[in-house]
Amino acid sequence: MADTPRSGPRADEQVVLLVAGLADLAVSTVGSAVGTVRQLLRRSDGADIARDARQDLMSRGRIALDRHTVAPAHLEVLAQHVLARRATCGGDV
Numbered sequence: 290m291a292d293t294p295r296s297g298p299r300a301d302e303q304v305v306l307l308v309a310g311l312a313d314l315a316v317s318t319v320g321s322a323v324g325t326v327r328q329l330l331r332r333s334d335g336a337d338i339a340r341d342a343r344q345d346l347m348s349r350g351r352i353a354l355d356r357h358t359v360a361p362a363h364l365e366v367l368a369q370h371v372l373a374r375r376a377t378c379g380g381d382v
Contacts, residue, residue: 298306329338 297303329335332338
């Protein structure tokens with residue numbers, strides 16, 4: 290790679306560099322995760338940590354769903370309530 294032209298690495302070299310970089314990132318991430326899991330398994334409050342992690346993941350999931358869903362129109366919701374109330378009250382509303 291010392292004789293690489295000034296225009297940058299060729300396409301095949303770029304692919305190799307990207308794959309090598311991704312592999313290095315994956316290995317370091319997995320190693321870090323394994324170390325964290327080992328530390329958590331040594332703790333005596335593992336059940337509390339698992340419960341807190343579950344609650345955190347559920348909260349994150351709720352936030353993610355709220356971020357990507359479209360709320361119904363406010364007036365549409367009110368109109369549906371009025372129609373439901375009319376249906377149960379016999380049209381007296």
